[in-house]
Amino acid sequence: MKLKWLIPAIISSFSIAIAPAKATETRCGWLQNPTPANWFLKDKDDNWLISAQGGYQARGMDNLPPFKDDEYVKTNVNYGYGCACLNVVTNKNLRRIIAIRGGEQLPLSTCRKDPNLPKNP
Template sequence: MKRSLFILAIISFISVIALPVKAIETRCGWLRNPTPANWYLKDGDGTWVISMQGGYQAEGMDNLPSDEKEYVKTNGYYGYGCACLNVSTDSNRMRITMIQGGEALPLSTCREDSNLPKE
């Protein structure tokens, strides 16, 4: 009896501390970096915060794709491109929580996508 209660207690403890697994989704749209440390992805669902200077930062920022040829500079080095990102999100807060990877796309891909806002 004591052994069964002990095992039940261990199983309960493990289920309490187990973290939910966040699903990876692919989101495509305008990858914006208008100023230092401020990154956003604008897709058909809205604007997703990736990082904010002096504040929030998604895990995996090093996994953001880049393509110098397909990047529009609007503020010195800063600007925007088109990309698909493999991410976990917090849809209630419109935040990307983790970036697993991604791919830079030609600007024409986003320009021709009627589901995306115009840049």
Template sequence: MKIKLLIPALLSFVSIVALPARAAETRCGWLYNPTPANWFLTDRAGNWTISVQGGYQARGMNFLPNIDSRQFVKTNGNYGYGCACLSVTPNRKQMRITEIKSGKGLPLSTCQRDRNLPKKP
């Protein structure tokens, strides 16, 4: 009899402890690296902070894509911007990317044609 009472309590505990992880979202837009360790993504929802020099840094920075040099616009030495899609976990309230799961560089024309993105980064 005690086992019958224990099972529902145990299942309730397991469901509380084993909360599902937040699902990754795909966000595509302008990927900026204006200066060392500063990374931002501008998509249709706005400007997302990925990393700030000496401060905030998303997990998974090693998953940022290597953008083809022909698809990267240099604006400050070796720094600049390109077009990319990232699979991320965002914090919408703070407009931060908390984790990068993967990324892929896209042709500049993809972002240039997207009416939901600013025309000039």
């Protein structure tokens, strides 16, 4: 009787172990932090949710690149936006970044000159 329950558990564990990992992709655009704990990346495809205050938060938030003051636009005291490329795992259906593996800040001029990005984030 116990064996009947053990076999499905072993098969289930094995299938999880061999499932393919989600691929990391590089997304570049406006990295926005308009208010506390609210983060978005606006790239050529969409506006990706990274974090919402009191709710959703992508794994790896500590991997967001720090911004230099001269390449960061403050729009709300210490909050604002900059230009960045992030190495992320996404959920395209929900337009969410689910994991941040790393990234780098880019000059503001990079995003401003990109014809695929909005001029004002």
